[in-house]
Amino acid sequence: MKDKILEVKDLEVSFRTYAGDVQAVRGSTFDLYEGETLAIVGESGSGKSVTVKAIMGLLATNGYYKNGSIMFEGNEITEMKERDMHSIRGNKIAMIFQDPMTSLDPTMTVGKQLTETIKLHHDVTKKEAHDRAVNLIELVEIPEPASRMKQYPHQFSGGMRQRIVIAMALACEPRILIADEPTTALDVTIQAQIIELMNDLKEKLGVAVIFITHDLGVVANVADRVAVMYAGRIVEIGTSNEIFYNPYHPYTWGLMTSMPDLETEGKLLAIPGTPPNLLHPPVGDAFALRSEYAMEIDFEEAPPLFKISETHYAATWLLHEYAPKVTPPAIIVKRKERFSEVSE
Amino acid sequence: MENREIILEVKNLSRHFKLGMKKVVKAVDDISFSIYKGETFGLVGESGSGKSTTGRTIIKLYKPTSGEVYMNGGRIDGKISREDNAYVNKNIQMIFQDPMACLNPRMKVEDIIAEGLDIHKMTTSEKQRRDKVVEMLELVGLDEQHLERYPHEFSGGQRQRIGIARAMAVEPKLIIADEPISALDVSIQAQVINLMNDLKEHKDLTYLFIAHDLSMVKYISDRIAVMYKGKIVELATSEDLFKNPLHPYTKSLLSAIPLPDPITERKRKRFSYDASVHNYDVETPEIVEIIPNHFVYASPSEIEKYKTEIK
Incomplete structure (x- = not known):
């Protein structure tokens, strides 16, 4: 490095x-x-x-x-x-x-x-x-x-x-x-x-x-590397390949699914709602209010940055060992399939 | 497609602006196209x-220098009767790029949305007026509690929804959307686009969608016209345009779209457009239907060349 x-x-x-x-x-x-x-x-x-x-x-x-x-x-x-x-x-x-x-x-x-x-x-x-x-x-x-x-x-x-x-x-x-x-x-x-x-x-x-x-x-x-920011915090950071082909934070997923590429058909998966007011930032994960993957803990305590690899970190409770396994949107699953292709 | 009903037809439309005594800017230079009922036409x-300028000339914000505009077969440019004028004003509405600039900051949301209703005398009582406004607010995902507020109390995405509600209130047939999402954040853009698509389905609308973001235009449009220096250089269904771009300008434009995909970005090859490849001193170019529903602006020899390129 x-x-x-x-x-x-x-x-x-x-x-x-x-x-x-x-x-x-x-x-x-x-x-x-x-x-x-x-x-x-x-x-x-x-x-x-x-x-x-x-x-x-x-x-x-x-x-x-x-x-x-x-x-x-x-x-x-x-x-x-x-x-x-x-x-x-x-x-x-x-x-x-x-x-x-x-x-x-x-x-x-x-x-x-x-x-x-x-x-x-x-x-x-x-x-x-x-x-x-x-x-x-x-x-x-x-x-x-x-x-x-x-x-x-x-x-x-x-x-x-x-x-x-x-x-x-x-x-x-x-x-x-x-x-x-x-x-x-x-x-x-x-x-x-x-x-x-x-x-x-x-x-x-x-x-x-x-x-x-x-x-x-x-x-x-x-x-070369990408940091995704939301409501004043970096919610995910990693190499370009990691962020685009192996994202973990629901906000990163939302950004990618709400933007059409040249093959997109059907409805766009928009992120509902609007970003929080930073005059009174919400307790816990600021994205929880807009996320369908939010858990109870998201409204109580802000998640730390969990380590995924040497270069890749994401701040979401979904990465905690006790968190349930969730399936990301189909578009993200498809992207993840290509991750092995680029990491070789 | 030929037997579909044409809602708007533009024939040899030009709009020139004078700059000083001699200089003339040909902002729109002899363009023709038709928009079918129920489609989204991307420009x-x-x-x-x-x-x-094309969008603004159609909605009569500018007077055309020459050419004609027809709606449902009736001519709407230039001097028309008072009834026709009212018909056009009601049935063509516009959504603008900057949702702050297009809403009067000193009017309440209720009055902004009801302004068209008042002008066209579409409501008879105060209650009916308010009900209609509430219906419109709910249509775009806002509600009754927003009636008494002013534009500055809303976020950009919400303001754009108010702009859409205002346009929708008079039940138009055609909506001209001039870069309706380029001032919005990515996550909000998708909300507005989904809303526009829903409305189109439920309210039997037709859109003229003006934008520079090609992936969004491809997603939302049925047919796309590409403009360059006042001319339409290519017009085709969106599938066909992306599969078979013929005009070198279209090719260069398509090659420049940034995609959220590092693998393709690394392999990207860009073409730049050089207008000197055309030899228009010798041959006169015109817009030609090269294959059904695919038009390109070219000279006869170029047409021959393009024909060999079609996949």
């Missing part, structure tokens, strides 16, 4: 509001290894974006770290001062957002924005910064980089803009690249190109990627 | 392909 570069342990993040504290992240634990892509999947409000914002030290003013730790290169991020964060944020951990237009300055040429980033973090001359910027634009496969440097963001298409944002994020050769729904605003064909580019860059630069998305199709393409 | 394409 490769080296750990980031360790998140029992992280809890809350936001103070007039109505009380919203417990957005309620204990998530995961590691990030060098050069891998970890996808975090979940619905809106599941805490996936808050988790990565906590890693970047970018919580809103009413947000605070309630508990847990985030270790990066021997630094405890939850206790770092804003001034010290400057040497990490953008430099060692960089981030790409969903909408490329909002992360670029419309009044500045793309070249200026890139060179400024480079000059801020490195001690280089104007000329060196310029050359480096041209190289970066070339790296993200935009044709004619030198003349593109002089253009403004509005002169680029959506896909090209996202490429520029990726170039900016890579400007300081970060060790971790966090991508928060980077392709959601793009068309399918453009999305496919950006994903291909990100996969190539990961190989080329050896940067570790945390990829946040709600689209399981995208996850299947990019991820 | 897919990327942003800027003209799929939403």
Whole structure:
């Protein structure tokens, strides 16, 4: 196994509001290894974006770290001062957002924005910064980089803009690249190109990627490992094969059955109800209210992460030795049949 | 299929937008199709392909630049009589993408749903009006206790249900759904799609389903039209379109669908579409029925080539 570069342990993040504290992240634990892509999947409000914002030290003013730790290169991020964060944020951990237009300055040429980033973090001359910027634009496969440097963001298409944002994020050769729904605003064909580019860059630069998305199709393409989040907790984590072909948590099952693939016929198996309000999170397993597999204990005590294999963990009481054996939905059974095929 | 009743027919429809003095954007450029009664007709394409403009032109939010739209054989575009206009307004309803933007934040749910009923004078008493609204709420999985609430008190999925209830209240024949689920979470999407399918069965509806998510369109549609830069480039039954994509744009679109399946994703081969493969300076392309019920936009020589590709 490769080296750990980031360790998140029992992280809890809350936001103070007039109505009380919203417990957005309620204990998530995961590691990030060098050069891998970890996808975090979940619905809106599941805490996936808050988790990565906590890693970047970018919580809103009413947000605070309630508990847990985030270790990066021997630094405890939850206790770092804003001034010290400057040497990490953008430099060692960089981030790409969903909408490329909002992360670029419309009044500045793309070249200026890139060179400024480079000059801020490195001690280089104007000329060196310029050359480096041209190289970066070339790296993200935009044709004619030198003349593109002089253009403004509005002169680029959506896909090209996202490429520029990726170039900016890579400007300081970060060790971790966090991508928060980077392709959601793009068309399918453009999305496919950006994903291909990100996969190539990961190989080329050896940067570790945390990829946040709600689209399981995208996850299947990019991820080495997958963490599924629900109501502020990681409910299942494992390698891509384990999550897609051998899932154990009823929520993971629900996500997979509620999405049609090209062969789906008949009714979709939707997850009933809506996610819980994290102002007053339910006692026990937060998914129990929506799950047909819920048992009495699910309403009393939250399940711990049960170990399935060295790399695969799921937080459901169904894995307890006293739990009854349940049969997952037919689609999941079919997926599990393919697990032996991939694990060989 | 030929003897099925046609509910909506679009003939050579164009909708151009003027940008400044000289520039013209041909958002919809000479397209024709028919929607059969009781089917779900999927319209897919990327942003800027003209799929939403098509839907909006049909429901008369835009005036067509040229072309005609017929409903049940009667022409509905342009200037029509007051009675016809009322008929169209009642029988074609729309569901929008953003359920927050399409509901008036200062109106109660009851009034939102009853607005169409009031306009078309479909109820005679206060009690009848309320009963109808409650019936609609129950139809979409909400209930009486939601009557007095405002849109902001609901979640995204619930708001979309209210949007559907409002559209359904006037008992329309055709519903134009413009990306009705793309703003919703995965687990909620399935609920809304199941609801739409149930309603279609019980209320004898026809859908024009506009979306960019191809696996969802394949799942819900009987026939699919693929749009590219204002043109329909291919139109076929959904089975046929996925089995036998002929136009290179359709092929590239199908090859880009992300599937929740790492094995196929690893083997994926994408095609990118390059419009310069067509040599339309020499030959004029047109939409041709290449095999029964499968239309493709191509030039005569391309038709010959496509014919050999059909499996």
